[in-house]
Amino acid sequence: MDGLPTRVTAPVWGIETIGLSRTYGRTTAVDDLDLTVPEGAIYLLAGQNGAGKTTVMRLLLGLMRPDGGESRVAGVRSGPRGDVRAHIGYVPETHELPYGRMRVGHLMDHEASYRRTWNHEYAGHLVRELDIDRSRRLGALSKGEMRRVQLVVALSHRPRVLLLDEPTDGLDPLVRDTVLRLLVEHVSDTGTTVLVATHVVHEMDRLADHVGVLRGGRLLAQTTRDELRAKLRRYRFQAPADWRPPEVPVAHRNGGAGEYEWTVWGDESSVVAHLTQSGASVTAASPLELNDAVLTLLRMENR
Amino acid sequence: MTARTHSPIDVSHGAQPAGAGTIGFATALHAQFLLLQRCGRTLILVGAAAIAIILTIGAEWWFSRIAATQHLFAAPIEHDGFALLSLHPWIVMTAAVWGIAVWWQESPMRREHVLAAPADLTLQELARIAAGGLWLLAMLALTTAAALLVQLAGGRGDALGTVAPAAWAVLFSGPLLAYTLAATVATATRRSIVSAIIGIVVMMGLFAFTLQIAIRNAIRDGDPADAFGVLRYSLFNALGGLVSTTTTHTSQVSDSQTTAISTVVHGASMMPHWIEASLLWWTIALVALAFVLWRRRRA
Numbered sequence: 001m002d003g004l005p006t007r008v009t010a011p012v013w014g015i016e017t018i019g020l021s022r023t024y025g026r027t028t029a030v031d032d033l034d035l036t037v038p039e040g041a042i043y044l045l046a047g048q049n050g051a052g053k054t055t056v057m058r059l060l061l062g063l064m065r066p067d068g069g070e071s072r073v074a075g076v077r078s079g080p081r082g083d084v085r086a087h088i089g090y091v092p093e094t095h096e097l098p099y100g101r102m103r104v105g106h107l108m109d110h111e112a113s114y115r116r117t118w119n120h121e122y123a124g125h126l127v128r129e130l131d132i133d134r135s136r137r138l139g140a141l142s143k144g145e146m147r148r149v150q151l152v153v154a155l156s157h158r159p160r161v162l163l164l165d166e167p168t169d170g171l172d173p174l175v176r177d178t179v180l181r182l183l184v185e186h187v188s189d190t191g192t193t194v195l196v197a198t199h200v201v202h203e204m205d206r207l208a209d210h211v212g213v214l215r216g217g218r219l220l221a222q223t224t225r226d227e228l229r230a231k232l233r234r235y236r237f238q239a240p241a242d243w244r245p246p247e248v249p250v251a252h253r254n255g256g257a258g259e260y261e262w263t264v265w266g267d268e269s270s271v272v273a274h275l276t277q278s279g280a281s282v283t284a285a286s287p288l289e290l291n292d293a294v295l296t297l298l299r300m301e302n303r
Numbered sequence: 304m305t306a307r308t309h310s311p312i313d314v315s316h317g318a319q320p321a322g323a324g325t326i327g328f329a330t331a332l333h334a335q336f337l338l339l340q341r342c343g344r345t346l347i348l349v350g351a352a353a354i355a356i357i358l359t360i361g362a363e364w365w366f367s368r369i370a371a372t373q374h375l376f377a378a379p380i381e382h383d384g385f386a387l388l389s390l391h392p393w394i395v396m397t398a399a400v401w402g403i404a405v406w407w408q409e410s411p412m413r414r415e416h417v418l419a420a421p422a423d424l425t426l427q428e429l430a431r432i433a434a435g436g437l438w439l440l441a442m443l444a445l446t447t448a449a450a451l452l453v454q455l456a457g458g459r460g461d462a463l464g465t466v467a468p469a470a471w472a473v474l475f476s477g478p479l480l481a482y483t484l485a486a487t488v489a490t491a492t493r494r495s496i497v498s499a500i501i502g503i504v505v506m507m508g509l510f511a512f513t514l515q516i517a518i519r520n521a522i523r524d525g526d527p528a529d530a531f532g533v534l535r536y537s538l539f540n541a542l543g544g545l546v547s548t549t550t551t552h553t554s555q556v557s558d559s560q561t562t563a564i565s566t567v568v569h570g571a572s573m574m575p576h577w578i579e580a581s582l583l584w585w586t587i588a589l590v591a592l593a594f595v596l597w598r599r600r601r602a
Binding site for chain 1: 323324325326330331333334337338341342343407408409413415416418419420421422423424425426427600601602
């Protein structure tokens with residue numbers, strides 16, 4: 001389907017990539033990616049496993065070299081020098097650190113020694129809020145406890161940009177709720193730009209205000225949550241047996257024998273007008289939940 | 304295709320206070336030095352140092368009186384000017400293992416928590432390696448000091464005067480060289496298992512080396528010129544060989560071990576050869592490290 005948006009507008013970008021590409025041998029992980037995250041946005045980067053989300057994160061951090069294009073985070077070009085990473089709080093995908101004997105407090109001290117803007121008071125607040133025991137060894141922490149520690153480390157220097165790679169993966173519902181609540185509080189308090197890469201999309205339904213769908217290293221769509229809600233809609237309608245479908249950008253088709261349910265991209269009034277003119281009778285038009293919207297986009301391209 | 308450009312960024316806005324920036328090598332080195340201790344990896348060095356000191360004490364007070372135990376050492380312990388030198392192969396072996404341990408379970412793909420810090424990538428990796436080297440030197444200094452005290456307490460202080468400058472130098476530079484070579488491999492290796500295999504090979508090689516010395520000590524005047532001995536000699540033990548550079552034991556195929564060690568420890572004429580060999584191997588090690596870091600930076 002043509003017509004899906006891949007550009008968003010904003011006065012200032014928190015993150016911007018231009019033609020970013022990266023391959024591993026013959027495998028293309030990121031392909032000519034133009035990712036634009038407005039400053040202060042919570043941007044959901046959705047995609048299946050292997051879509052290239054983690055590679056995007058690493059390229060933004062400057063941990064690997066792109067084969068083409070470039071990226072900027074908080075206005076600073078990504079690269080092997082550390083200047084871009086001074087503005088980034090990063091929660092990696094892995095829950096494991098190879099420092100099993102290290103104590104939580106020492107890990108925080110270690111991170112603080114690298115971060116000139118580390119706020120000890122704020123770190124202490126987060127530690128209390130998340131009920132973290134600084135004296136425990138990292139090797140004794142559960143996944144959820146480790147994730148909370150990683151969040152404290154990522155947030156305590158109050159970075160301008162947060163990169164979160166599968167931040168709730170493997171967490172139990174209670175910890176997941178705590179983590180998401182903390183993120184909301186932090187962002188509302190600081191205006192930090194957040195890029196969340198995840199395949200657990202439904203958890204971000206109430207948080208994300210921008211969405212990008214990645215597949216095979218390419219952006220299928222990139223838009224605001226509001227636009228996605230407004231334009232990607234599910235239409236239920238009835239049509240006669242000799243009905244000829246109109247030319248509308250259909251993302252997903254369902255039904256038959258007179259009863260149809262289509263998911264269509266476009267202005268609702270325009271879509272309804274097209275359907276009506278073709279002889280169909282629209283009975284309902286409703287927006288999709290974020291998870292359904294992303295799944296629809298991914299399935300559409302999979303056909 | 305239209306030209307794509309970056310839009311301007313308002314850097315005055317944001318939650319982060321002013322002052323965010325990169326940190327220098329000294330700060331990174333300090334942080335990595337503390338990290339190695341806090342994550343418990345220095346226990347390897349502490350354990351090795353403790354064993355070396357215990358063995359030195361034992362050599363001074365007990366082992367030299369037990370004929371069988373002499374064969375565990377590179378040479379009869381009582382002949383040396385400094386007893387710790389007899390343990391040098393084990394010290395070098397520990398240093399090589401330590402070179403692997405500084406990146407244990409931190410293959411290049413699993414180094415994000417280290418490299419995500421606001422410091423240059425190469426500088427960060429170099430800081431870790433340098434921090435490991437500092438720990439090694441610190442432990443060597445501690446062990447040497449303890450061994451000196453033991454020897455002085457044993458009333459053999461006057462023997463220290465017979466130790467050649469090359470032997471004192473190689474006591475520190477040998478393990479450091481072995482560490483640097485092993486750390487270079489660990490810095491480049493993708494998987495910890497490869498590092499482990501290399502570490503095991505290094506250990507087995509050194510063990511075989513020391514075992515052969517022990518056997519040769521046992522047979523003393525027997526003919527040690529076996530195939531392994533010839534191969535080892537040409538690869539490592541010849542003047543300029545790796546073992547000659549990293550240890551005090553430039554054993555010669557045709558000579559008895561005692562004579563060989565005496566040559567190195569007491570013979571001033573060996574000094575120029577040792578310097579040449581050291582220069583050669585340090586050049587190899589540092590060029591290899593620079594190449595690995597360059598490759599990693601371009602990955």
